[in-house]
Amino acid sequence: MKVDWDIFCTVVDNYGDIGVTWRLARQLVAEHPCAVRLWVDDLRAFERLCPELDISASQQWQQGVDVRHWPADWQATDAADVVVAAFACQLPHAYMEAMAARERTPLWLNLDYLSAEDWIVGCHGLPSVKFQHVQKYFFFPGFQPGTGGLLRERELLVRREQFQANPVAQREFLQGLGVERAPEARLISLFAYENAGLADWLEVMANATQATHLLVPEGRVLGDVARWLGQPELAVGDVQQRGALTVQVLPFVRQDQYDLLLWCCDFNAVRGEDSFVRAQWAARPMLWHIYQQEEEAHLDKLEAFLTLYTNAMSPAARAALEGLWRAWNSGEGMAAAWVGAQEHWPELQNHARAWSLEQSLRADLAAALVQFYLNWI
Known part of the structure; x- marks a missing residue:
């Protein structure tokens, strides 16, 4: 019954x-x-x-x-x-x-x-x-x-593996959102709270040799993106380019579509709790913007997760990832932290997959x- x-x-x-x-x-x-x-x-x-x-x-x-x-x-x-x-x-x-x-x-x-x-x-x-x-x-x-x-649906990781192994399905999904991904561009999603460190991060990506396509769903961080671009505001469908960085505003998507977006991207910046968990199931390098609490209690939660998440990483890669997350959540130092993380990109990718597998065994x-x-x- x-x-x-x-x-x-x-x-x-x-x-x-x-x-x-x-x-x-x-x-x-x-x-x-x-x-x-x-x-x-x-x-x-x-x-x-x-x-x-x-x-x-x-x-x-x-x-x-x-x-x-x-x-x-x-x-x-x-x-x-x-x-x-x-x-x-x-x-x-x-x-x-x-x-x-x-x-x-x-x-x-x-x-x-x-x-x-x-x-x-x-x-x-x-x-x-x-x-x-x-x-x-x-x-x-x-x-x-x-x-x-x-939270993890029964067939979630099977569906993720099938989708990530299917470039045609990924391209069709992105095209449905109006996204045309250049083959050489790194695809990044950005769903975050307001963050004073964003301009620093956007600037270093714009000046990089690696092309980046940044997908920003409607949300609270959009005002910070607009200010960096020198725009009064941004709307869904807007596409702006600065140097090596292309910024595109996406509509707020439903949960199943957001999963697909995370699965398409090479790196995901997320916020809160639900998106945080879904980014881990995406098995891609990620960045968490934790919800700010009184007396900075959220920083204890951030450090507790970093301790678990980076435990199996090499000391150098661990320091780079921790530096990136701390810079993002303090709102400063993103340029140096992002450059440092690039030096360990293959390990960050491998670790994201290993962490997802480890958590799926529970x-x-x-x-x-x-x-x-x-x-x-």
């Missing part, structure tokens, strides 16, 4: 929260005996990821998922067998009462943010607070054994959640 799941998502940072929960909901429906309701408080942000969405509907079906608008004036609703509060969002009090009123107590999970910090291994799966007799548990995605793993997040429920009952 299918197990009923309710996933609650409050949209905090544009697309990160809804990106993770939408991907998880679809995978639970497609690959496991689960019926999923996805409760979202901001359907406009959701619409960018799922253009078919009707933002005026309180309930609709999208790709097998029962999508519900999470209203401010909550109406009485029966609780599901498994309740996932994504990223510590606060459930409606009336829904918590419904959880407590069930004949069979539901499994209540707090799906937390992704981190490589050591302490999450000890906290993953532990009980958290209680509401009446309903116990909540911590569930941490992660990169290490003893965590909840990463259970994915959706499977780990289902197994946690089975163990719990």
Whole structure:
């Protein structure tokens, strides 16, 4: 019998929260005996990821998922067998009462943010607070054994291998976005927050001997790109060239298309959590713009991931990659850091593939959640 799941998502940072929960909901429906309701408080942000969405509907079906608008004036609703509060969002009090009123107590999970910090291994799966007799548990995605793993659809890496081995498919996909890639150009995607270090990076690529085609989907970094180009603004379809650097603005694409974009590129600069994980599955060298937190707590998360990610690299390549990521996240020193990374490009490429393979040997997040429920009952 299918197990009923309710996933609650409050949209905090544009697309990160809804990106993770939408991907998880679809995978639970497609690959496991689960019926999923996805409760979202901001359907406009959701619409960018799922253009078919009707933002005026309180309930609709999208790709097998029962999508519900999470209203401010909550109406009485029966609780599901498994309740996932994504990223510590606060459930409606009336829904918590419904959880407590069930004949069979539901499994209540707090799906937390992704981190490589050591302490999450000890906290993953532990009980958290209680509401009446309903116990909540911590569930941490992660990169290490003893965590909840990463979101990864069952056939994802097979599809990636087939796509990356098919230059015709790649060319047709890029042409669908209006991109004509020159054979000698390195293709880079840029999806980032605002960054003071961007001009430094763009300048060094423009002055390089290696041609670069930079693809910039609509997003927050676009204003910085426009300023470097001396333009008041940039729009989808704009193409500008400065020296060896061609800059092209892409539309905001849905999740499956973004995967293909990452798979096409030689290097991917990404932001947040969902794009960060997808760039790792692309098995290409990458650069992560981590979301800034108060008191610079995000830097501890950055360093924890770098420690894991670079562990098997040579000392020189490790220093170069760490220098690049730190420069990007501090907003300075990108020119020297980028030049330094080029000296180790073959190792960065090989390591990206090895890391993707290593992570794929662990259970994915959706499977780990289902197994946690089975163990719990």
